Amino acid sequence: MAASGKLSAFRLPPLPTIREIIKLFKLKAVKQLSQNFLLDLRLTDKIVRKSGNLTNAYVYEVGPGPGGITRSILNANVAELVVVEKDTRFIPGLQMLSDAAPGKLKIVHGDALTFKVERAFPGSLKRQWEDDPPNVHIIGNLPFSVSIPLIIKWLENISCRDGPFVYGRTQMTLTFQKEVAERLTANTGSKQRSRLSVTAQYLCDVQHIFTIPGRAFIPKPEVDVGVVHFTPLIQPKIEQPFKLVDKVVQNVFQFKRKYCHRGLGMLFPAAQRLESTGRLLQLADIDPTLRPCQLSIAHFKSLCDVYRKMCDEDPHLFAYNFREELKQIKSNNAEKEHVEDNHRL
């Protein structure tokens, strides 16, 4: 205990810089793994500051690499930091950080796509969903190819309140290609509005908190990077199973520039398409000539609620996939042509 009676803040002792760590351990970025490193500690401090108050927090960092963000997290006075890194070359440099922060940093060599966050921290951290978010945070600067599947998986976890969300409404601060950050936060009517916007916003408060210019990374990626903060909502704006919402949203946005009835029609088998699409739109009270980007979350809620009722009435409907039907029609036609050719010969 410090003389003032307050707990003294933890600071890492002087260490080689990230640039020196990269040189020391010969950590040349691997292009196939889309590795781009942040060396400027003012920027990594800013990401950490914007992720919330981390005092005594339990933090999970995805893809620490040479450890820039890792240092900033440790300097934020956290209780514990678990990092998961796929590339073994980074482990010795991270071990150096672990030695400098005894008992605080746990290094896992693994894959963020399969790591079980729900087993990483003490069960005593769990909060009720309706309470304030728990003192558990997820932070990461991941390759774009990993951050999209990961956020979709985590959004589904939010909907089911499992995975990292067994602790309650765990907050996440993650980087994305700027254009993806804009899609995640796009409002109704904006041209960036997409499947990601609706899926993220019906479950979370989503904020694009700042943009990092590509030149801040080594090597420089071709695009700028958006830092996005997610706080799961107490009450999701659509209360239907994730897979159902995702099916409706995905169908609508597959014909992004057409009227919304076009994509919605694909929820139904060809034989009943016209009639069922009309019924869905009428019961949901949606103008069929709205474009997908003009549909608000409230519109999607009505569509999902009505589609759910239609699925309850027809137990085969949810499993229907128009691509499979198309494939079947094509293969039937090919077979018919083959038989006709044989008759002609």
Ligand code: SAM
């Ligand atoms: N966080 C570091 C920084 O900001 O400088 C490194 C960022 S680099 C864009 C992404 C890091 O994620 C790399 O260290 C890479 O090896 C790691 N990575 C890539 N795919 C991963 C996965 N599936 N699981 C865990 N780590 C992964």
